[in-house]
Amino acid sequence: MPKKEDVNDSCAPPGSVPAGVAVDEGERACLLCSGKMYFAKELRVHVCLNKDHGVLAYYSLDECYFTSQEKAAVMLAKEGKKFHMIEPSVLQMIGVEP
Numbered sequence: 001m002p003k004k005e006d007v008n009d010s011c012a013p014p015g016s017v018p019a020g021v022a023v024d025e026g027e028r029a030c031l032l033c034s035g036k037m038y039f040a041k042e043l044r045v046h047v048c049l050n051k052d053h054g055v056l057a058y059y060s061l062d063e064c065y066f067t068s069q070e071k072a073a074v075m076l077a078k079e080g081k082k083f084h085m086i087e088p089s090v091l092q093m094i095g096v097e098p
């Protein structure tokens with residue numbers, strides 16, 4: 001498993017943004033593949049579906065990344081980014097297959 005000591009456990013989960021809090025919904029380049037991430041309105045996260053790294057979600061309010069793929073987690077750890085491993089079922093909530 002990737003090292004997790006840099007992970008801040010106080011991060012709010014996707015979808016927990018209180019109503020009325022502004023979230024950056026603008027276009028965003030994926031950290032891992034530089035592809036365009038789309039904004040998943042329901043959970044207010046940016047998502048990249050590139051199969052090279054698996055589904056990657058980014059929660060701009062906390063600057064946290066979410067992935068179910070260990071290889072993506074390893075890359076995020078290398079970049080020094082905050083991230084959380086999430087269950088594939090959570091990604092299905094966003095409407096994507098892991």
Ligand SMILES: [Zn+2]
Pocket residue numbers: 030031032033034035048049050053056
């Ligand atoms: Zn990507």
